[in-house]
Amino acid sequence: MFDEIIDRSNTNALKLERYKEYKNAIPAWVADMDFKSPECVIDALKERVKHGVFGYTAISGELIEAIINFIKKEHGWNTSKEWFTFTSGVVASMNIVCGMLRENESTITTTPIYPYFLSAPKNMKRQVETVRMREINNRWGIDFDEFEKSIKPNCRLLLLCNPYNPGGTVFTKEELLKIGEIAIKYDLLICSDEIHADLVLDKNAKHVPIASLSTEIADRTITLMAPSKTFNIAGLQNSFAITQNKKLKAAFENSMGHINGGVNLLALTAAKAAYENGAVWLKEVKEYLRENLKLVQEFVQNNPSLKLLKLEATYLAWIDCRTLGENAWQLFLNGGVILNEGKSFGDGGEGFVRLNFAMPKEVLKEVLARMEKVMRSI
Numbered sequence: 001m002f003d004e005i006i007d008r009s010n011t012n013a014l015k016l017e018r019y020k021e022y023k024n025a026i027p028a029w030v031a032d033m034d035f036k037s038p039e040c041v042i043d044a045l046k047e048r049v050k051h052g053v054f055g056y057t058a059i060s061g062e063l064i065e066a067i068i069n070f071i072k073k074e075h076g077w078n079t080s081k082e083w084f085t086f087t088s089g090v091v092a093s094m095n096i097v098c099g100m101l102r103e104n105e106s107t108i109t110t111t112p113i114y115p116y117f118l119s120a121p122k123n124m125k126r127q128v129e130t131v132r133m134r135e136i137n138n139r140w141g142i143d144f145d146e147f148e149k150s151i152k153p154n155c156r157l158l159l160l161c162n163p164y165n166p167g168g169t170v171f172t173k174e175e176l177l178k179i180g181e182i183a184i185k186y187d188l189l190i191c192s193d194e195i196h197a198d199l200v201l202d203k204n205a206k207h208v209p210i211a212s213l214s215t216e217i218a219d220r221t222i223t224l225m226a227p228s229k230t231f232n233i234a235g236l237q238n239s240f241a242i243t244q245n246k247k248l249k250a251a252f253e254n255s256m257g258h259i260n261g262g263v264n265l266l267a268l269t270a271a272k273a274a275y276e277n278g279a280v281w282l283k284e285v286k287e288y289l290r291e292n293l294k295l296v297q298e299f300v301q302n303n304p305s306l307k308l309l310k311l312e313a314t315y316l317a318w319i320d321c322r323t324l325g326e327n328a329w330q331l332f333l334n335g336g337v338i339l340n341e342g343k344s345f346g347d348g349g350e351g352f353v354r355l356n357f358a359m360p361k362e363v364l365k366e367v368l369a370r371m372e373k374v375m376r377s378i
């Protein structure tokens with residue numbers, strides 16, 4: 001099923017549009033998959049479109065129930081329907097959370113990081129402090145002493161990315177407890193972006209929602225999740241914030257106001273179908289992604305000047321190309337592969353590229369062959 005090569009041209013796919021001038025280059029950058037969404041999602045959308053009336057829409061209790069059941073089953077976290085706020089996207093939610101701070105308050109996050117972690121505070125005119133992720137036992141991790149030292153007195157918000165984009169780390173329960181402990185000690189609000197939670201590939205890793213660890217941590221946490229990465233429906237724009245603390249939830253909704261607009265009815269239709277009936281597809285896509293990851297790992301092993309640390313989750317490989325100089329991204333682009341440029345992920349990203357391997361195997365093999373050719377030409 002995932003071997004099917006689907007032509008995405010003439011669909012305004014961002015992945016293709018942004019680098020149109022590189023005509024024959026293969027896009028392996030922005031984080032969506034080149035696979036069809038689950039059949040149940042496609043069927044539900046067709047059915048809804050057939051109805052023909054697309055007026056303002058309310059969130060259905062059935063959708064929330066489907067999400068609650070899914071989160072319980074996938075992550076063992078008991079959530080409750082009163083905790084949910086729907087937004088058009090996780091990035092929108094992150095901006096809303098940053099807007100909850102006072103103007104002289106700041107945020108802290110780790111870098112390199114998904115670029116919107118750095119732009120959201122800036123958009124809302126809040127400062128952002130950063131701490132570098134470190135290579136710890138062949139995996140991207142946090143140096144907690146350094147982290148603690150970087151917290152300024154006016155810091156009020158910790159922006160956490162778990163699983164971590166771009167490094168692919170799934171933080172362990174112990175690591176998350178440590179993060180929670182620090183947040184409590186310095187009285188920080190935690191905004192936990194868990195959009196990649198359902199895409200854990202390493203069978204020894206398990207996603208733990210930080211808010212599930214204790215009431216004390218949950219009390220200061222806003223968790224952001226979405227069906228968009230999980231079921232490949234990012235273009236439909238839908239996500240939700242889960243906040244147990246009523247006051248915090250009210251503050252989030254107050255910060256949101258009506259800026260985020262209403263909800264997209266087709267996104268809700270897709271989300272409900274996906275959470276109710278998409279689990280088998282999800283299991284299969286993860287199997288496929290594991291095989292693809294192996295191909296990427298083999299490519300890196302065959303090119304010892306490159307490096308890829310253990311990738312536990314996401315379909316995004318964060319490849320260290322620093323030995324190639326600062327323009328590795330451009331070299332691969334010239335060689336016909338469009339990757340994400342490491343430096344757009346902030347401090348520590350220079351000389352890295354991010355490869356999205358969620359594509360049919362034949363295409364991935366061509367991507368890797370082109371990258372291999374670039375390596376041989378250096």
Ligand SMILES: Cc1ncc(COP(=O)(O)O)c(C=O)c1O
Pocket residue numbers: 031088089090091092114161165193195196226228234238239
């Ligand atoms: C960590 C992370 N957060 C958020 C997003 C985007 O979320 P949304 O499309 O819901 O704004 C992405 C997409 O790549 C991501 O990797």
